Amino acid sequence: xxxxxxxxxxxxxxxxxxxxxxxxxxxxxxxxxxxxxxxxxxxxxxxxxxxxxxxxxxxxxxxxxxxxxxxxxxxxxxxxxxxxxxxxxxxxxxxxxxxxxxxxxxxxxxxxxxxxxxxxxxxxxxxxxxxxxxxxxxxxxxxxxxxxxxxxxxxxxxxxxxxxxxxxxxxxxxxxxxxxxxxxxxxxxxxxxxxxxxxxxxxxxxxxxxxxxxxxxxxxxxxxxxxxxxxxxxxxxxxxxxxxxxxxxxxxxxxxxxxxxxxxxxxxxxxxx
Numbered sequence: 723x724x725x726x727x728x729x730x731x732x733x734x735x736x737x738x739x740x741x742x743x744x745x746x747x748x749x750x751x752x753x754x755x756x757x758x759x760x761x762x763x764x765x766x767x768x769x770x771x772x773x774x775x776x777x778x779x780x781x782x783x784x785x786x787x788x789x790x791x792x793x794x795x796x797x798x799x800x801x802x803x804x805x806x807x808x809x810x811x812x813x814x815x816x817x818x819x820x821x822x823x824x825x826x827x828x829x830x831x832x833x834x835x836x837x838x839x840x841x842x843x844x845x846x847x848x849x850x851x852x853x854x855x856x857x858x859x860x861x862x863x864x865x866x867x868x869x870x871x872x873x874x875x876x877x878x879x880x881x882x883x884x885x886x887x888x889x890x891x892x893x894x895x896x897x898x899x900x901x902x903x904x905x906x907x908x909x910x911x912x913x914x915x916x917x918x919x920x921x922x923x924x925x926x927x928x929x930x931x932x933x934x935x936x937x938x939x940x941x942x943x944x945x946x947x948x949x950x951x952x953x954x955x956x957x958x959x960x961x962x963x964x965x966x967x968x969x970x971x972x973x974x975x976x977x978x979x980x981x982x983x984x985x986x987x988x989x990x991x992x993x994x995x
Contacts, residue, residue, distance in 0.1 A: 885939025
């Protein structure tokens, strides 16, 4: 990911004032190279969380939420799998309907999702406004480096965020050759290439039955999606990297896909997590 430069104390103070008190950094890589604008209406997201010792075995979820309180991209890591984790999400942040918040949480009570009742809130959650200070124009991406803290945000305030579509339901079959590997599923609009849903398994356990993956509310009806499955050994060793891509059109209820690595087309143009 390269070197990271901490944001100014002024920007940090402004962020603290709206309820987040985390450590951030903005990348300053390849500053003298001009980014080639790909002509899309979306920016990428790169998030690294550190010091997550108490959440290693818990589900982690991020959400990009726009000014209308609608989720534009969401992803799940189940479980988080380490004290540090990084995500790269192409096209996660639209250039319209800002400003945006990056909401994320660890499912600390293992309820299976974020608890929206403040009286019974036990999850550890944070909200980071995606301000210009966090945007790298050369790379066209928001870059956030977050260190765990106990200054939590309530993500259902003023109300729980809305979704705009059906669910992704994906079944992974014949996965024996990928046991022990990191598996990441990315669902992207085939025309814009923006990733609307992401699901990661840090290390695939020994499987004797199919693995079911679900991400709620992010699939529009009648849209063709790129369904990408990326796998490696978590270190990104070149020999271990493999990626597959299918295309599927969604129906009224969302997107239902079966993935078999023995039959799926292999591709080489998928960026690493």
